[in-house]
Amino acid sequence: MADEAPGDLTTRRPTPEDHRRVLAVLDDWWGGFQREHGSARRRSLLPRLYFQHFADSSFLVERDGRLVAFLIGFVSQSRPDVGYIHFVGVDPAARRTGIAASLYRRFFQHVAARGCRQVTCITTPGNRLSVAFHTGIGFAISPGDTVIDGVSAHSDYDGPGLPCVVFTRALDDFLDPAPDPVGVDR
Numbered sequence: 001m002a003d004e005a006p007g008d009l010t011t012r013r014p015t016p017e018d019h020r021r022v023l024a025v026l027d028d029w030w031g032g033f034q035r036e037h038g039s040a041r042r043r044s045l046l047p048r049l050y051f052q053h054f055a056d057s058s059f060l061v062e063r064d065g066r067l068v069a070f071l072i073g074f075v076s077q078s079r080p081d082v083g084y085i086h087f088v089g090v091d092p093a094a095r096r097t098g099i100a101a102s103l104y105r106r107f108f109q110h111v112a113a114r115g116c117r118q119v120t121c122i123t124t125p126g127n128r129l130s131v132a133f134h135t136g137i138g139f140a141i142s143p144g145d146t147v148i149d150g151v152s153a154h155s156d157y158d159g160p161g162l163p164c165v166v167f168t169r170a171l172d173d174f175l176d177p178a179p180d181p182v183g184v185d186r
């Protein structure tokens with residue numbers, strides 16, 4: 001089921017057929033961040049299963065059939081009060097227009113309605129856009145054991161040599177069942 005959004009953007013749930021399209025934009029949208037190593041890691045972090053088994057809590061934005069943004073997220077199986085955002089990306093040509101913030105609000109509403117009280121996500125230290133975005137929309141950085149590029153990080157978080165910045169945000173402002181006052185459609 002797709003929603004027509006203002007500004008000729010359409011938001012819908014992803015399908016397995018979208019997997020290849022999303023993989024195809026990763027290097028461009030991430031600006032080649034961390035070169036070959038980053039490229040391989042991004043692809044390995046987005047296997048097809050996310051488009052098969054996590055689609056109900058994920059979103060994809062298109063304009064005239066062209067991919068503009070995506071968000072892959074889910075309710076934690078182990079901590080049902082936590083929503084987890086695994087991946088988000090916006091076409092560089094469409095950035096700073098509120099698309100990612102809008103997708104996050106959709107996700108917040110979706111998981112809050114299913115009992116979540118908090119959302120968490122991680123990013124690679126040095127991803128300045130991701131840090132600016134998450135802190136810009138109200139995420140707090142969970143204090144780690146090291147500082148990388150001026151940001152507190154958890155060393156070896158995802159394995160040896162794979163530090164991460166960890167973000168959390170309470171959903172207090174999304175627990176009211178009233179419609180989102182700022183609107184989720186962009």
Ligand SMILES: CC(C)(COP(=O)(O)OP(=O)(O)OC[C@H]1O[C@@H](n2cnc3c(N)ncnc32)[C@H](O)[C@@H]1OP(=O)(O)O)[C@@H](O)C(=O)NCCC(=O)NCCS
Nearest residue numbers: 087088089090095096097098099100101129130132133136
């Ligand atoms: C991070 C990303 C998803 C943000 O998408 P976006 O649609 O441009 O973000 P929004 O327009 O919704 O920004 C919301 C707020 O975040 C902050 N923000 C976003 N991008 C920023 C930037 N480049 N510099 C400073 N603040 C920024 C601002 O507070 C912004 O609000 P404002 O524009 O009113 O000032 C996008 O830059 C992206 O796809 N980056 C590459 C992929 C990536 O790193 N994904 C995250 C890790 S999985």
